[in-house]
Amino acid sequence: MVVKMNIEAVHDALYEEMKRDNRIIVMGEDVGRDGGVFRATEGLYKEFGEARVIDSPLAESGIIGAAIGMALNGLIPVAEIQFADFIYPAVDQIISEAAKLRYRSGGAFGCPMVIRTPYGGGVRGGLYHSQSVEAVFTNTPGLKIVAPSTPYDIKGLLKAAIRDPDPVLFLEHKRTYRLIRGEVPEEDYVLPIGKADVKRPGKDLTVISYGLMLHFCLEAAERLGKEGVEVEVVDPRTLVPLDKETILASVKKTGKALVVYEANRTGGFGAEIAATIAEEAFDYLDGPVTRLAGPDVPAMPYNSKLEALFLPSVDKISEAMRKLAGY
């Protein structure tokens, strides 16, 4: 085992996969010579050359469209959208083309590609460098959506995404890139897409969260532990397909569920998790399935106090846990 940061886990997975399979191509804005704005692709250009690490024009629809064409013609593209906020010009290619090709071809062929993108706030990125875009895509069957939050999960799941025969949207919380460290095996390993992980066991209350919020939840759970409330923290790791079994098993055990997500509250993916719990674990519930999320404002404000107000904090999460535990 070695200790790595989240960003290093991304980089190492890309590097090792590109070494393993020369069909893998990295493409995106500034990913080549510069090594990417977050340094995820640092050194890849030098190691694998400009043919496999492509500095694309600033054209997201073109990047994703070209990646789809590459996937259909025998390559395995890993396209980077520099910030998740920039993904919207490519939404048509992702939703109408990549996600539907297997269905459209009657199962004859699919679209093996990965779209990596940094999402989330807490970096003073303001309106267009802080968004959490998952809900735009979780309503699109045909895509897989992976949102891991620790170095171990990121490396194992990015490798799985690259080896997957279908299109995978791979969400990386940018605030956690250099914030979160963890142990990673030195040998090659892959984690299954669609499998949640109980990050902290507990019997009194279940919290489901991912991204930066997962780490805030773990911190809040520590606090609650000192107050005698044992919080179980479930990290779905994959949003689509969602590991309902692990989530429901936890809620059935604790009887209480809190879903914490950073995206806007209304219609956010956490609402889907909450609905699933309400529908499928109703008989086990001892309190209202609760959501704690970003407010319904257009995007994360720039001002530091307003940004902090947008993000569910450890304090706010602890308070929501206490309230729910009191039922």
Place this chain on the structure above:
Amino acid sequence: MAGTLDPVKLLETMLRIRRFEEKVDQLFFAGKLPGMPHACTGQEASAAGVCAALEPGDLITSTHRGEGHLIARGVDLYRLFAELLGRRDGYSRGKGGTMHIADLSIGLLGTTGIVGAGIPIAVGAALAARMKGSDRIVVAFFGDGASNQGAFHEALNMAGLWKLPVVFACENNLYGMSVAQWRHQAIKDIAVRAQAYGFLGEVVDGNAVLDVLEAASRAVARARVGEGPTLLEMKTYRWCGHYGADPGTSYRKAEEVAAWKERCPVKRHTELLLKQGAITESELEELQERISNEVDEAANRALECPEPPLEAAQEDLYQAGGLP
């Protein structure tokens, strides 16, 4: 120069496209074929001419008005009819219908109901072809309407920048659905847009199949030897409305349609071949009858094809297991 140069073969392809669309029309108005068929009647020469310039391993992306391209590439007419009828043996097992066919066996990366969406995909496939060291080239078919999409411009920029083996085959039928070209863009020749991306644009009479073939062959040859893309604009016209239920009369004058029917690409090529003696009247009749029977037989078989099982709706989302 690649592909078939047999002018009778070109006629055969055009007749097959024409007959296919007639059959679709007939079934649609008989209430037997649902959905929104987008006929390419009147545009047979661009499909036949461009595809005749291709080799079997080459790839295409097509459009909502794509049946001509598919037929010119040798699509299985039975499976095509079955898809249009929403039946089990269709290309996407009856789930896609018209506009949503994909078949790698004929090098078809997909038709799409999203105007212009196939163009960047063609560019990516061309990039992959070059990276793999293959001499395959890719043709992106689209219309005048698509040339206003951002995807068109993003894709042309990339193709020009990287000198990719792709031919942008623009079938300018003068209307983006109901809006005439002069009302949707300030230029007359879409081919001029190639210049902005650093490669060659060419205009050709899209109703003269031999002219199309010649221009397409030049473009394909350039792409194949690494000289980069071409924007080939073919001036043509769709005889019918935008789709089955659109008579196409609210935005076009009857005289305009009639004038274009006079320039029928099938008739023009037929007359040429008869004049040259490349085909006799009786051979022509024989050919027409053979194609007619072939199309009818495929349609009749497809009408007998069962519906897909209900489980099919939940299938073909993801593939089990990893990549080969």
